[in-house]
Amino acid sequence: MDFSAFLNYLTLPLLWEGLRTAMIIAVVAFAAALPFSLGMAMMRMSDFRILRLLPIPYIWVMRGTPILLQLLFWYNVLPLFGLNLSAFWTAILGLMLNEIAFMSEIIRGGLQSIKKTQRDAASALGLTSWQIMHRVVMPQAMRSIAPAMANEGMVIVKHTSLASVITVQELTLSSEQVVSTNFQYVEVFLAAGVLYLAATTLIALAQNYLERHLDLERRGHAIAVAAQAGRGRGGEPVPGAPREGDGVEAEAPALQKFLGPARASAGEGEEPAAAGSRRPYVVINKVSKSFHGTRVLRDVSFNILPGEVVFLIGPSGSGKTTLLRTINRLETVDDGEITVGGQFVGYQSSPSGTVPVRDAARSRARVGVGMVFQHFNLFDHMTVIENVIEAPVRVHGANRAQARTDARELLAWAGLAEYENHYPHQLSGGQQQRIAIIRAVATRPKLLLFDEPTSALDPELVNEVLDLMRRLAESGMTMVVVSHEIVFARHWADKVVFMEDGEIVQAGSPDAVFNAPDNPRTKNFVHLIEQRSEGQSKTAET
Template sequence: MDASAFLHYLTLPLLWEGLKTAMIIAVLAFAAALPFSLGMAMMRMSHYRIVRLLPIPFIWVMRGTPILLQLLFWYNVLPLVGLGLSAFWTAVLGLMLNEIAFMSEIIRGGLQSIKKTQRDAASALGLSSWQIMHRVIMPQAMRSIAPAMANEGMVIVKHTSLASVITVQELTLSSEQVVSTNFQYVEVFLAAGVLYLGATTLIALAQNYLERHLDLERRGHAIAIAAQAGRERGENPLTGETAPAGAESGGKTIDTEAPALQKFLNPGRALANKDGRRADGPRRPYVVINKVAKSFHGKRVLRDVSFNIFPGEVVFLIGPSGSGKTTLLRTINRLETVDDGEITVGGQFVGYRASAGRPVPLRDAARSRARVGVGMVFQHFNLFDHLTVLENVIEAPVRVHGTKRDQARAEARELLAWAGLAEYENHYPHQLSGGQQQRIAIIRAVATRPKLLLFDEPTSALDPELVNEVLDLMRKLAESGMTMVVVSHEIVFARDWADKVVFMEDGEIVQHGAPEEVFNSPDNPRTKNFVHLIEQRSEGRPSKTQEV
């Protein structure tokens, strides 16, 4: 090989002009394919079968036939139907259509990798479908989508070489023209290969930068180092200011008493005392559950469930696994629809309307959920992994309730201080213990100023030593007068703080009443047996009088 000839061709303007054309085709095709790929991925994930099936023939054909054949097809067929595109734009169109098929499947795979619980948590906060996709699902899915999409970027750059068959003056065709005049195959094609390699290397570098940006472990490590440095300087975690000499640093300097919670409670809460009797009128239920029925795949999981919840009440739902407790809880805020019956919260339907005596779901359930003011805390925390603690807490106040960002940040810091977690505001969920994550989840729900809080087994995923941290926060909420519905087997906590206990089995309410009635003298053998089993498991758990 002639080295001087290789260097000559490596700097030849004709080859660089061909590379420029190839890159323009690749960028245009890739950018044009992106929105269609996302749309097709969403169609493939639709709840409607006909919508899911529509893209399949297109994807099947595009992925199953050679790109070279596709380019020739478009180049010869488009003029026959009156679309006289140039060779350049035919190449862009052909590569775009081919990439839509591949990229849509990459995007679909990334979106499906995000757990449904993330969508549930976002829905429970009142985020719309678009906000859930834009703010929660897509940012997390990008961690798995980015490497594959970068690979597709490299593929499309290389596929531009096939555009030479329809006379596009890209890099490969330019190389062939040079070779046809001097026959220096090795030097010319090696120079062209180096130019292609340089272009794809730029994509690889962009991929590396994006992956580093999306690496939560790396970002979390940097935050931990900065937080440790701040503690060593004696900075207040709430304000970032250096504490006076001799002052105690960290979250322990923050006032965590219950009065900090009052501003986040609904003003009407002051009108209700513990037994739900309002000062300005007769006893009125706040949540009305009337003959609710629900089936999954033909199996009835709720059977004509009816009971009322009054303002300020703490209601515990207990029962064996599969008894319908969680399903009932999720129907209250319309994370699950009901097949029959109705549920009202504060006199309003959540996510549906009554029509001819039957519930009709609304399309915008999120707005209804936010308007009524129902918060929810999940068994497995369901914090948004890509957001810091502070960002998790302010997401709904800012995006759903229109709170100014600065105000939302200030209020979130107050809540974190109230819970003794002020120093963790810039941490990511994976850097926290289970108890800390669950307390953040409670704070996130409280930050929306809910009128009703739902708890779905909030302590069952925690180690025993972390349970009391969460129960202590729930106790403070109960003391404040928050209306709460709790699915849990924390019998000791229920004895002390529940106003009503509902025992369910096989989708039905077997017994309900005051804690002392259900736990001490159950009138149903199934209730008695279940309570006995739970009490055996709960032996050794500290009671209210033993709490710190």
Template sequence: MASVTDIGLETAPRTSSRDLQRLRIVPARHPWRVAGTVLAAAIILISLHSVFTNERWGWSVFAEYFFSEPVLAGLGRTLQLTAVSAVIGFILGGLLAFARVSKSPLLSTLSWGYIWLLRSIPLIVLLLVLNNLGYLYATINLGVPFTEIMWAQFDTVQTLSPFAVAVIGLSLNQAAFSSEIIRGGILSVDQGQHEAAAALGLSRWRQAVHIVLPQAMRAILPSGFNEIIGLAKATSIVYVLALPELFYTVQVIYRRNLEVIPLLMVATVWYLIIMVVLSAFQYLIEQYYSRGARREALPPLVDKLFRIISRKAPEVASAAPVSVVADRKPLAGFESGRIGGEVAIHGVNKSFGTLKVLDDIDLTVGSGEVVAIIGPSGAGKSTLLRTINHLERVNTGLVAIDSELIGYERRGDALYELKEPAIRRRRAGVGMVFQNFNLFPHLTALENVVEAPISVAGVPREQALASGRDLLARVGLADKADVYPRHLSGGQQQRVAIARALALRPKVLLFDEPTSALDPELVGEVLDVIKELAKSGTTLVIVTHEIGFAREVADRIVFMEAGRILEIAAPERLFSAPTHHRTREFLAKVL
């Protein structure tokens, strides 16, 4: 066999770490990068030299008209059109987007029809039609349709000035395109965020404005600002209305003095300045909405600006996990002896298309009882849990908390389905901790905890903040109150989720696989908190694969398979002497 020296290699001498520290580090060289950079710089310099030394560009004429009164007046009108049309267009576009994703077939269809129509009509055609609207309708009448009752009447031609026509046309056109951008942003928000907000009992408006839109903004902003920049340039098309905005003003001037190129450069440079300002605003706003989504700190200048605006700076903490406080005191407001709610499930069936996931489920969970639901994947465990707080609507059957139906109201011999606000009020008594945490990423840990008490229960903000800090302290996260979820470990995030669920003092607490998304070494953090809750008197229903934990904490174990409950028993009996053969087979594999 050939040795190392036989093939021309020598054994490297052994070197101590102290000797290595003295060695000079030579960076890798990238000659093609340098060559490309030099070539690009040369092309730019040659181009600039050609532009600024060619007298035909007419820089003296450019300087004469750049700050001239007509140009500045046209610039002001361009900025005014852009700002007003952008605001109106995006507000209308937001309403159209929410209508498009709503559950109302009428609103969704009307929104789709508007978007389809306005995206089909060229902007110049729309402006000309609006400008000639007086030919179709001589007056604009305000009153009761199909009656002689009239409150006011306006002359169409006098009311719709060229500026008004431009604003209306640009806004209507902008709304059609911005609505699709906003809808795309809304659809980009994870469904778990909608479910978490609904489980907390937040109103539809609160969900949309405070939970969904702030997260959607990260997807909306790049395309949205692209539309605004396009709108600023599209204002030049209103020259067909003889409205003296920037481009029309420049046209008028160069038709008189025939200095076409210098005047076009005047307009070009002003458009460039507008783009630079809009791009700077875009950067700042994107940084603001990325606070909970980035691991690195904000740039110092941006951070200082946000301090001035919000009077506080977003804190960024290390993502390293911290251990649970060993001597954690009993959970605030959930001391031993608290009376939990009774959960009664009667004849519940649930299907997704042809797939039946719950089959005639009957289960009663007593007040203060801890019930663990186990079984193979696809058994229907999580779906059953979600029917308890009406996140999943059953096909047939009823679910009641303390004899009160969450989704229905009894009137005589009939059950009437409740509307969403009433369902939210009843759902507030049922807390839920999700498998994937579903914390709101744009809110800090403390803001996650106090969101529902403030907006649902009407708790004064200062009181909610004090209670929220206390809850976080009792789950071992007192020092993480102002940290965003992304900067927390999985175990820490789940403990924040538990504190959030406890903030409304629910009678029943639901856990959907609370440890399945965690690393094994983090599981103990969460299970310790649940064990304490199990002693508090709150009714707990836990879907789990942690068989040892279920055995230790549960009063009863429910075994499910194929959408059916096959066996219910106390832990000691079910684990030692299961009666159903499928329970025995399942336990033989997992124990």
């Protein structure tokens, strides 16, 4: 091989002009395919069967036929329909149409990798479908989408070489023209290969940068190192963090400013009215729900007074969580209706009864219903303080600076001030659940729903979560709790509802349900739960 000739061809303007043409085709085709790919991915994930099936034939054809054949097809067929595109634009169109099929499947796979619980948590905070996709799902999905999309970027650069068959003057065709005059195949094609390699290397470097930016473990490690030095992100002192030698907890905020009016029947400074004269705050009237033909709720009816703490207990599969999710309309009801503060959540009245509204998230936020999930469901890509301020800023229009100030007050109240810049994966289960409670409280709810908030925790972490719930109960927050924490329920519940097979078997005060149950099924279940609690206590002592 003539090395000097190779260097000469490596700097040959004709080859560089061919590379420039190839890169323009690749970049334009990739950028043009991206929005169509996202749209097609969303269609493939739609709840509507027709939308899900519509893109399948297109994807099947584009992925199953050679790109060379597709380019020749468009080049010869488009003029028959009066579309006289140049070879350059035909190449862009052909590569774009081909890449839509591949990129849409990559995006769909990334979006489906995000657990539904993340969407539920965002929806419970009041985020719209667009906000959920933009703020929660897509940023997390990008960790799996980015490497595959970078590969597609490299593929499309290499596929530009096939545009030579429709006479596009890109790098490969330019190389062939040079070879046809001097027959130095090795030197010319090696130079072209190096130029292709340089272009794809730039994509690889961009991929590496993006992956480092999306690496939560790496970002979390940097924060942990800063925290050990007593400094926050960017070298700033962590606001609200306890300082060495202080010896006291940060002062708790005036919690009441974060809570909606808990006891609607009592005015400012008045004593609550007697229970019999108070209007119910939550009304559940003959609610029924089925999944795939299986009835999980059967004509469930009961009321919750303002400021009451209601515990839902019962065996697994009894419908407790489903009932909880129907209250804030994470699940629809088949029959019956539920009102919170006299308003429907995610429904509106019609001549034929109540019908679901499209913007259920906004309805949920307007009424003021917050929810805490069993498995925390914090947004993994956001820091603690970003988790807390997301809904106040995005849903309720709060000033970002004020929202951060409020969030720091709540974190100090929960004894978590020093963790504001940590990511969820850096925290214990108990800390994550307390952050989840704080995130719900930051929206200033009037009603809080708890779905087995301690069942995913180690026994030694349960008390710190229950302590936060106790303080909320003391503040007068209306709460509905799915849990088997009988000790907590005995002291802080106003009402206990025992469910089995989707029905209410018994409802009453904690004393009536736990100490003198009037139903054998209730008595047997309470006995089993108490035995389990005693066993856990003995294990913890050991």
